[in-house]
Amino acid sequence: MPALYAPRYDADGALLAVEPTAADLPATIAKQTWRGNTLSHSTVITPEAAWPSIHMVEVARSCPELCRFCLASYLTLPFRTASLDNGLIPAVETGLAVTQRLGLLGASVTQHPQFADLLTWLDQDRFEGTRVSVSSVRAATVTPQLGRILARRGSKSLTIAIESGSERMRRVVNKKLSGEEIFAAARYAREGGLSGLKLYGMAGLPSEEEADIEATADLLLALKKATPGLRLSLGVSTFVPKAHTPFQWEGVRPEAEKRLQRLARRLQPKGIELRPESYGWSVIQALLSRSDRRLAPVIAAARGQHDSQGGWKKAYRAVRAGEVAAPADLPVPLPAPPPWEEVVHATWGEERVLPWAHLEGPLPAATLLRHRQEALAGDSSADPPAAPSPPH
Ligand code: SF4
Secondary structure: OHHHEEEEEOOOOOEEEEEEOOOOOOOOEEOOOOOOOOOOEOOOOOOOOOOOOEEEEEOEEOOOOOOOOOHHHHOOOOOEEOOHHHHHHHHHHHHHOOOOEEEEEOOOHHHOOOHHHHHHHHOOHHHOOOEEEEOOEOHHHOOHHHHHHHHHOOOOEEEEEEEOOOHHHHHHOOOOOOHHHHHHHHHHHHHHOOOEEEEEEEEOOOOOOHHHHHHHHHHHHHHHHHOOOOEEEEEEEEOOOOOOOHHHHOOOOOHHHHHHHHHHHHHHHHOOEEEEOOHHHHHHHHHHHHOOHHHHHHHHHHOOOOOOHHHHHHHHHHHHOOOOOOOOOOOOOOOOOOOHHHHHOOOOOOOOOOOOOOEEOOOOHHHHHHHHHHHHOOOHHHOOOOOOOOOO
Protein backbone atom coordinates (compact mmCIF):
# COMPACT_ATOMS: atom_id res chain seq x y z
CA MET A 1 0.00 0.00 0.00
CA PRO A 2 1.95 3.01 -1.28
CA ALA A 3 0.53 5.34 1.37
CA LEU A 4 2.25 3.26 4.07
CA TYR A 5 5.71 3.75 2.54
CA ALA A 6 7.35 7.13 2.02
CA PRO A 7 10.29 7.90 -0.24
CA ARG A 8 13.16 10.00 1.08
CA TYR A 9 15.25 12.01 -1.40
CA ASP A 10 18.49 13.98 -1.01
CA ALA A 11 18.81 17.65 -2.01
CA ASP A 12 19.67 16.62 -5.61
CA GLY A 13 16.60 14.41 -5.93
CA ALA A 14 18.41 11.06 -5.58
CA LEU A 15 16.26 8.44 -3.86
CA LEU A 16 17.78 7.55 -0.47
CA ALA A 17 15.19 5.08 0.83
CA VAL A 18 11.56 4.01 0.76
CA GLU A 19 10.56 3.62 4.39
CA PRO A 20 7.49 2.47 6.31
CA THR A 21 5.49 5.34 7.76
CA ALA A 22 4.83 3.57 11.10
CA ALA A 23 7.06 1.56 13.41
CA ASP A 24 4.88 -1.57 13.28
CA LEU A 25 5.09 -1.93 9.48
CA PRO A 26 7.63 -4.32 7.92
CA ALA A 27 10.60 -2.64 6.20
CA THR A 28 10.09 -4.77 3.09
CA ILE A 29 7.14 -6.64 1.62
CA ALA A 30 7.53 -10.07 0.03
CA LYS A 31 5.52 -10.89 -3.09
CA GLN A 32 2.93 -13.58 -2.40
CA THR A 33 2.82 -16.50 -4.81
CA TRP A 34 0.23 -19.19 -5.48
CA ARG A 35 2.17 -22.48 -5.48
CA GLY A 36 -0.55 -25.01 -6.20
CA ASN A 37 -0.85 -27.07 -9.36
CA THR A 38 -4.21 -25.81 -10.53
CA LEU A 39 -3.83 -22.86 -12.85
CA SER A 40 -6.48 -20.76 -14.53
CA HIS A 41 -8.73 -21.11 -17.55
CA SER A 42 -11.48 -19.08 -19.22
CA THR A 43 -14.80 -18.96 -17.46
CA VAL A 44 -16.54 -16.76 -20.02
CA ILE A 45 -16.27 -17.63 -23.70
CA THR A 46 -17.74 -15.06 -26.04
CA PRO A 47 -17.24 -13.67 -29.55
CA GLU A 48 -16.94 -10.26 -27.86
CA ALA A 49 -13.64 -11.18 -26.13
CA ALA A 50 -10.23 -9.87 -27.24
CA TRP A 51 -9.54 -13.43 -28.45
CA PRO A 52 -13.03 -14.25 -29.69
CA SER A 53 -14.63 -17.54 -28.72
CA ILE A 54 -11.35 -19.10 -27.59
CA HIS A 55 -11.18 -21.24 -24.48
CA MET A 56 -7.87 -20.31 -22.86
CA VAL A 57 -6.18 -22.80 -20.59
CA GLU A 58 -3.07 -21.92 -18.62
CA VAL A 59 -0.59 -24.79 -18.98
CA ALA A 60 2.35 -23.38 -17.07
CA ARG A 61 3.14 -20.31 -15.04
CA SER A 62 6.51 -18.53 -14.99
CA CYS A 63 9.48 -19.94 -16.87
CA PRO A 64 12.59 -21.64 -15.51
CA GLU A 65 14.91 -20.23 -18.18
CA LEU A 66 15.78 -16.91 -16.54
CA CYS A 67 16.61 -14.93 -19.68
CA ARG A 68 18.19 -11.87 -18.13
CA PHE A 69 15.64 -9.32 -19.37
CA CYS A 70 12.54 -11.41 -18.75
CA LEU A 71 9.92 -10.18 -16.33
CA ALA A 72 7.65 -13.14 -17.15
CA SER A 73 10.30 -15.43 -15.69
CA TYR A 74 12.00 -13.49 -12.88
CA LEU A 75 8.96 -11.87 -11.31
CA THR A 76 6.74 -14.94 -11.31
CA LEU A 77 9.09 -17.73 -10.14
CA PRO A 78 8.90 -20.57 -9.32
CA PHE A 79 7.96 -22.35 -12.55
CA ARG A 80 4.65 -24.17 -11.98
CA THR A 81 2.78 -26.56 -14.21
CA ALA A 82 -0.87 -27.53 -14.19
CA SER A 83 -1.57 -31.16 -13.35
CA LEU A 84 -2.58 -33.02 -16.52
CA ASP A 85 -5.27 -35.35 -15.20
CA ASN A 86 -6.72 -33.19 -12.45
CA GLY A 87 -6.29 -29.79 -14.05
CA LEU A 88 -5.60 -29.48 -17.75
CA ILE A 89 -7.69 -32.27 -19.24
CA PRO A 90 -10.87 -31.49 -17.28
CA ALA A 91 -10.40 -27.75 -18.06
CA VAL A 92 -10.00 -28.45 -21.78
CA GLU A 93 -13.03 -30.80 -21.81
CA THR A 94 -15.18 -28.15 -20.13
CA GLY A 95 -14.27 -25.51 -22.68
CA LEU A 96 -14.53 -27.74 -25.73
CA ALA A 97 -18.14 -28.51 -24.80
CA VAL A 98 -18.98 -24.92 -25.84
CA THR A 99 -16.37 -23.89 -28.43
CA GLN A 100 -14.02 -25.52 -30.90
CA ARG A 101 -11.17 -23.10 -30.34
CA LEU A 102 -8.57 -23.86 -27.71
CA GLY A 103 -5.63 -21.66 -26.67
CA LEU A 104 -2.83 -23.15 -24.58
CA LEU A 105 -1.27 -20.36 -22.58
CA GLY A 106 1.90 -19.76 -20.65
CA ALA A 107 5.32 -18.16 -21.00
CA SER A 108 6.72 -21.59 -21.64
CA VAL A 109 4.00 -24.13 -22.49
CA THR A 110 6.19 -26.71 -24.18
CA GLN A 111 8.27 -27.04 -21.02
CA HIS A 112 5.37 -28.71 -19.24
CA PRO A 113 6.84 -32.16 -18.47
CA GLN A 114 3.73 -33.84 -19.94
CA PHE A 115 3.21 -31.53 -22.90
CA ALA A 116 3.78 -34.41 -25.35
CA ASP A 117 1.04 -36.42 -23.57
CA LEU A 118 -1.33 -33.45 -23.83
CA LEU A 119 -0.63 -33.21 -27.56
CA THR A 120 -1.22 -36.92 -28.06
CA TRP A 121 -4.51 -36.61 -26.19
CA LEU A 122 -5.55 -33.66 -28.40
CA ASP A 123 -4.68 -35.73 -31.47
CA GLN A 124 -7.70 -38.01 -30.91
CA ASP A 125 -10.25 -38.18 -33.73
CA ARG A 126 -12.98 -36.82 -31.48
CA PHE A 127 -11.23 -33.44 -31.58
CA GLU A 128 -11.52 -33.25 -35.39
CA GLY A 129 -12.49 -29.68 -36.23
CA THR A 130 -11.00 -28.25 -33.03
CA ARG A 131 -8.53 -25.41 -33.58
CA VAL A 132 -5.62 -25.40 -31.17
CA SER A 133 -3.15 -22.55 -30.86
CA VAL A 134 -0.21 -22.20 -28.52
CA SER A 135 1.55 -19.06 -27.35
CA SER A 136 5.23 -18.68 -28.19
CA VAL A 137 7.24 -21.86 -27.58
CA ARG A 138 10.91 -22.42 -26.82
CA ALA A 139 12.61 -23.25 -30.11
CA ALA A 140 14.59 -26.04 -28.46
CA THR A 141 11.35 -27.82 -27.52
CA VAL A 142 9.80 -27.86 -31.01
CA THR A 143 9.36 -31.44 -32.19
CA PRO A 144 8.03 -32.94 -35.43
CA GLN A 145 5.01 -34.14 -33.37
CA LEU A 146 4.25 -30.56 -32.24
CA GLY A 147 4.36 -29.27 -35.83
CA ARG A 148 2.18 -32.12 -37.13
CA ILE A 149 -0.50 -31.93 -34.44
CA LEU A 150 -0.74 -28.14 -34.54
CA ALA A 151 -1.10 -28.25 -38.34
CA ARG A 152 -3.78 -30.97 -38.06
CA ARG A 153 -5.57 -28.84 -35.46
CA GLY A 154 -5.75 -25.79 -37.67
CA SER A 155 -2.65 -23.78 -36.70
CA LYS A 156 -0.88 -22.15 -39.61
CA SER A 157 2.29 -21.06 -37.90
CA LEU A 158 4.47 -21.45 -34.87
CA THR A 159 6.05 -18.64 -32.86
CA ILE A 160 9.52 -18.88 -31.34
CA ALA A 161 11.56 -16.22 -29.56
CA ILE A 162 15.21 -16.25 -30.56
CA GLU A 163 16.02 -12.78 -29.10
CA SER A 164 19.06 -12.48 -31.39
CA GLY A 165 20.69 -14.26 -34.31
CA SER A 166 24.05 -13.79 -32.62
CA GLU A 167 25.31 -16.70 -30.50
CA ARG A 168 27.25 -14.23 -28.36
CA MET A 169 24.16 -12.16 -27.67
CA ARG A 170 22.11 -15.24 -26.80
CA ARG A 171 24.83 -16.21 -24.29
CA VAL A 172 24.69 -12.72 -22.76
CA VAL A 173 20.93 -12.92 -22.25
CA ASN A 174 21.15 -16.55 -21.09
CA LYS A 175 19.04 -17.85 -23.96
CA LYS A 176 20.16 -21.43 -24.01
CA LEU A 177 19.50 -21.92 -27.68
CA SER A 178 21.88 -22.97 -30.44
CA GLY A 179 21.74 -22.02 -34.10
CA GLU A 180 21.15 -25.72 -34.93
CA GLU A 181 18.09 -25.79 -32.69
CA ILE A 182 16.61 -22.77 -34.48
CA PHE A 183 17.14 -24.45 -37.87
CA ALA A 184 15.66 -27.70 -36.54
CA ALA A 185 12.56 -25.85 -35.26
CA ALA A 186 12.01 -24.33 -38.72
CA ARG A 187 12.50 -27.73 -40.37
CA TYR A 188 10.07 -29.48 -38.01
CA ALA A 189 7.48 -26.73 -38.45
CA ARG A 190 7.60 -27.13 -42.22
CA GLU A 191 7.71 -30.95 -42.15
CA GLY A 192 4.74 -30.96 -39.80
CA GLY A 193 2.72 -29.03 -42.37
CA LEU A 194 2.80 -25.52 -40.90
CA SER A 195 3.13 -22.75 -43.45
CA GLY A 196 4.79 -20.07 -41.36
CA LEU A 197 7.31 -19.45 -38.61
CA LYS A 198 7.20 -16.25 -36.58
CA LEU A 199 10.39 -15.32 -34.78
CA TYR A 200 10.81 -12.74 -32.08
CA GLY A 201 13.97 -10.79 -31.40
CA MET A 202 15.22 -7.64 -29.76
CA ALA A 203 17.42 -4.72 -30.69
CA GLY A 204 19.43 -2.61 -28.26
CA LEU A 205 20.19 -5.37 -25.76
CA PRO A 206 23.00 -4.56 -23.30
CA SER A 207 26.44 -4.93 -24.93
CA GLU A 208 24.88 -5.48 -28.37
CA GLU A 209 27.04 -4.34 -31.31
CA GLU A 210 26.30 -3.74 -34.99
CA ALA A 211 27.72 -7.17 -35.77
CA ASP A 212 25.07 -8.82 -33.57
CA ILE A 213 22.29 -7.18 -35.59
CA GLU A 214 23.94 -8.29 -38.83
CA ALA A 215 24.03 -11.80 -37.35
CA THR A 216 20.25 -11.66 -36.81
CA ALA A 217 19.70 -10.65 -40.44
CA ASP A 218 22.16 -13.36 -41.60
CA LEU A 219 20.32 -16.00 -39.58
CA LEU A 220 16.92 -15.09 -41.05
CA LEU A 221 18.32 -15.15 -44.58
CA ALA A 222 19.99 -18.52 -43.98
CA LEU A 223 16.74 -19.90 -42.50
CA LYS A 224 14.85 -18.79 -45.59
CA LYS A 225 17.31 -20.60 -47.79
CA ALA A 226 17.26 -23.75 -45.66
CA THR A 227 13.45 -24.01 -45.43
CA PRO A 228 12.05 -22.81 -48.76
CA GLY A 229 8.27 -22.51 -48.72
CA LEU A 230 8.10 -21.63 -45.03
CA ARG A 231 6.86 -18.06 -44.58
CA LEU A 232 9.18 -16.26 -42.17
CA SER A 233 8.46 -13.15 -40.18
CA LEU A 234 10.51 -11.40 -37.54
CA GLY A 235 8.92 -9.33 -34.78
CA VAL A 236 11.53 -7.08 -33.19
CA SER A 237 11.19 -4.92 -30.15
CA THR A 238 13.61 -2.58 -28.47
CA PHE A 239 15.03 -3.81 -25.19
CA VAL A 240 13.19 -2.14 -22.28
CA PRO A 241 14.50 -2.64 -18.72
CA LYS A 242 12.06 -4.15 -16.24
CA ALA A 243 12.11 -4.06 -12.43
CA HIS A 244 13.20 -7.24 -10.61
CA THR A 245 15.23 -8.53 -13.57
CA PRO A 246 19.04 -8.56 -13.85
CA PHE A 247 18.82 -5.95 -16.62
CA GLN A 248 16.88 -3.46 -14.46
CA TRP A 249 20.04 -1.34 -14.20
CA GLU A 250 20.42 -1.01 -18.02
CA GLY A 251 18.90 1.82 -20.03
CA VAL A 252 17.22 1.92 -23.43
CA ARG A 253 19.94 2.29 -26.06
CA PRO A 254 19.23 4.97 -28.67
CA GLU A 255 21.21 2.91 -31.23
CA ALA A 256 18.26 0.50 -31.26
CA GLU A 257 16.25 2.78 -33.54
CA LYS A 258 18.80 2.65 -36.36
CA ARG A 259 19.31 -1.07 -35.81
CA LEU A 260 15.60 -1.74 -36.33
CA GLN A 261 15.85 0.17 -39.60
CA ARG A 262 18.96 -1.80 -40.56
CA LEU A 263 17.07 -5.07 -40.10
CA ALA A 264 14.23 -3.78 -42.27
CA ARG A 265 16.67 -2.80 -45.04
CA ARG A 266 18.29 -6.22 -45.05
CA LEU A 267 15.22 -8.44 -44.67
CA GLN A 268 12.26 -6.82 -46.40
CA PRO A 269 13.74 -6.87 -49.93
CA LYS A 270 14.31 -10.64 -49.48
CA GLY A 271 10.66 -11.34 -48.75
CA ILE A 272 10.98 -11.70 -44.96
CA GLU A 273 8.25 -9.82 -43.17
CA LEU A 274 9.58 -7.53 -40.46
CA ARG A 275 7.25 -6.37 -37.71
CA PRO A 276 9.20 -3.81 -35.67
CA GLU A 277 7.73 -2.38 -32.50
CA SER A 278 7.88 1.38 -32.31
CA TYR A 279 11.17 2.58 -30.82
CA GLY A 280 9.43 5.71 -29.56
CA TRP A 281 6.82 3.77 -27.61
CA SER A 282 9.54 1.55 -26.14
CA VAL A 283 11.01 4.73 -24.69
CA ILE A 284 7.66 5.55 -23.06
CA GLN A 285 7.48 1.98 -21.75
CA ALA A 286 10.90 2.47 -20.15
CA LEU A 287 9.73 5.73 -18.61
CA LEU A 288 6.82 3.88 -16.96
CA SER A 289 9.02 0.92 -16.08
CA ARG A 290 11.92 2.75 -14.34
CA SER A 291 10.32 5.82 -12.82
CA ASP A 292 9.40 6.17 -9.18
CA ARG A 293 6.30 7.82 -7.77
CA ARG A 294 7.48 11.20 -9.01
CA LEU A 295 5.91 10.08 -12.29
CA ALA A 296 2.43 10.45 -10.74
CA PRO A 297 2.03 14.15 -11.65
CA VAL A 298 3.33 13.36 -15.17
CA ILE A 299 0.67 10.68 -15.64
CA ALA A 300 -1.95 13.15 -14.48
CA ALA A 301 -0.58 15.85 -16.83
CA ALA A 302 -0.40 13.44 -19.81
CA ARG A 303 -4.11 12.76 -19.52
CA GLY A 304 -5.83 13.53 -22.80
CA GLN A 305 -2.55 13.41 -24.76
CA HIS A 306 -1.33 9.99 -23.60
CA ASP A 307 -1.83 8.44 -27.04
CA SER A 308 1.02 10.48 -28.49
CA GLN A 309 4.69 10.09 -27.58
CA GLY A 310 5.06 13.86 -27.78
CA GLY A 311 2.23 14.21 -25.25
CA TRP A 312 4.23 12.23 -22.67
CA LYS A 313 7.40 14.20 -23.35
CA LYS A 314 5.55 17.49 -23.07
CA ALA A 315 3.92 16.44 -19.79
CA TYR A 316 7.30 15.34 -18.38
CA ARG A 317 8.94 18.65 -19.35
CA ALA A 318 6.08 20.65 -17.88
CA VAL A 319 6.18 18.83 -14.53
CA ARG A 320 10.00 19.10 -14.32
CA ALA A 321 9.80 22.82 -15.06
CA GLY A 322 7.19 23.26 -12.33
CA GLU A 323 4.63 24.52 -14.88
CA VAL A 324 2.09 21.93 -13.75
CA ALA A 325 1.00 21.75 -10.14
CA ALA A 326 1.16 18.28 -8.60
CA PRO A 327 -2.24 16.77 -7.74
CA ALA A 328 -3.29 18.22 -4.38
CA ASP A 329 -4.12 14.87 -2.77
CA LEU A 330 -0.67 13.21 -2.97
CA PRO A 331 0.15 11.71 0.45
CA VAL A 332 3.68 13.21 0.51
CA PRO A 333 4.99 16.20 -1.41
CA LEU A 334 7.23 15.08 -4.25
CA PRO A 335 10.30 16.77 -5.73
CA ALA A 336 10.55 17.17 -9.53
CA PRO A 337 11.20 13.95 -11.48
CA PRO A 338 14.83 13.33 -12.53
CA PRO A 339 16.03 14.18 -16.05
CA TRP A 340 14.41 12.11 -18.80
CA GLU A 341 17.79 10.80 -19.95
CA GLU A 342 18.57 9.46 -16.47
CA VAL A 343 15.32 7.51 -16.20
CA VAL A 344 15.09 6.16 -19.73
CA HIS A 345 18.59 5.81 -21.14
CA ALA A 346 21.21 5.86 -18.36
CA THR A 347 22.90 2.78 -16.99
CA TRP A 348 22.29 2.93 -13.26
CA GLY A 349 25.02 2.32 -10.70
CA GLU A 350 24.63 -0.91 -8.73
CA GLU A 351 24.59 1.07 -5.48
CA ARG A 352 21.55 3.12 -6.56
CA VAL A 353 18.48 2.75 -4.34
CA LEU A 354 15.80 1.42 -6.66
CA PRO A 355 12.23 2.73 -6.40
CA TRP A 356 11.02 -0.85 -5.78
CA ALA A 357 13.78 -1.80 -3.29
CA HIS A 358 11.19 -2.28 -0.51
CA LEU A 359 9.33 -4.89 -2.61
CA GLU A 360 10.87 -8.36 -2.50
CA GLY A 361 10.60 -10.38 -5.70
CA PRO A 362 11.22 -14.13 -5.85
CA LEU A 363 15.03 -13.74 -6.02
CA PRO A 364 17.18 -11.56 -3.76
CA ALA A 365 18.77 -8.43 -5.25
CA ALA A 366 22.23 -9.99 -4.79
CA THR A 367 21.26 -12.83 -7.18
CA LEU A 368 19.96 -10.38 -9.78
CA LEU A 369 23.22 -8.48 -9.51
CA ARG A 370 25.28 -11.65 -9.96
CA HIS A 371 23.23 -12.62 -13.02
CA ARG A 372 23.79 -9.14 -14.44
CA GLN A 373 27.55 -9.30 -13.88
CA GLU A 374 27.77 -12.77 -15.44
CA ALA A 375 25.73 -11.59 -18.42
CA LEU A 376 27.90 -8.56 -19.07
CA ALA A 377 31.02 -10.68 -18.67
CA GLY A 378 29.50 -12.87 -21.39
CA ASP A 379 29.51 -16.06 -19.39
CA SER A 380 25.84 -16.65 -18.61
CA SER A 381 26.24 -19.98 -20.34
CA ALA A 382 28.32 -21.06 -17.34
CA ASP A 383 25.02 -21.09 -15.43
CA PRO A 384 23.44 -24.53 -15.60
CA PRO A 385 19.96 -24.29 -17.13
CA ALA A 386 17.42 -23.86 -14.34
CA ALA A 387 15.70 -27.22 -13.94
CA PRO A 388 11.91 -27.27 -14.33
CA SER A 389 10.24 -28.12 -11.04
CA PRO A 390 9.01 -31.70 -10.88
CA PRO A 391 5.33 -32.28 -11.63
CA HIS A 392 3.21 -32.00 -8.51
S1 SF4 B 1 12.44 -18.58 -22.49
FE1 SF4 B 1 10.99 -16.87 -22.87
S2 SF4 B 1 9.63 -16.82 -21.09
FE2 SF4 B 1 11.41 -18.08 -20.56
S3 SF4 B 1 12.85 -16.68 -19.53
FE3 SF4 B 1 13.38 -16.72 -21.69
S4 SF4 B 1 12.24 -15.01 -22.64
FE4 SF4 B 1 11.31 -15.43 -20.63
